[in-house]
Amino acid sequence: MGLATLTATAAGCRRHDGRPDGPHVTLRLADIPDGGRLAVQVDDQPIELLRTGRTLEARLLLCTHMGCPVAWVAAERRYHCPCHGGRFDDRGRVVEGSPTRALDRAPVFLDDDRVTVYKAKVVKPSTAAFHQGAVCDGDSRRLG
Numbered sequence: 001m002g003l004a005t006l007t008a009t010a011a012g013c014r015r016h017d018g019r020p021d022g023p024h025v026t027l028r029l030a031d032i033p034d035g036g037r038l039a040v041q042v043d044d045q046p047i048e049l050l051r052t053g054r055t056l057e058a059r060l061l062l063c064t065h066m067g068c069p070v071a072w073v074a075a076e077r078r079y080h081c082p083c084h085g086g087r088f089d090d091r092g093r094v095v096e097g098s099p100t101r102a103l104d105r106a107p108v109f110l111d112d113d114r115v116t117v118y119k120a121k122v123v124k125p126s127t128a129a130f131h132q133g134a135v136c137d138g139d140s141r142r143l144g
């Protein structure tokens with residue numbers, strides 16, 4: 001899996017057209033293998049794009065326990081967190097360890113053959129500095 005570093009931009013909360021307004025990257029649909037995955041960096045977040053035809057999912061590759069980067073282990077079809085042994089299945093659901101919720105998702109949009117993925121908005125009270133600045137009132141998820 002390659003890690004593409006693409007241009008990220010801007011700040012704010014939500015654009016008038018209903019899309020998030022903030023750091024994002026844009027790439028071509030053809031850059032993501034059909035049936036495969038591609039990791040991109042959106043601001044300070046590693047995000048994985050998963051594609052099936054023209055269906056896309058964007059998954060934040062940071063553990064929901066304390067924010068360590070997770071790695072996909074294809075042989076096990078699991079994401080591994082190196083910090084405290086957290087494991088997530090191929091849909092991002094917790095299967096083992098300290099995390100209590102699934103990997104977060106990021107907003108992703110497909111326009112013709114152009115994919116735009118935005119920085120995920122995450123609030124994690126136990127680590128207040130974590131993703132500080134990515135919080136938009138009324139738009140963020142409060143996580144216990």
Ligand code: FES
Pocket residue numbers: 063064065066067068081082083084085086097098099
């Ligand atoms: S940060 Fe991943 S299990 Fe603790």
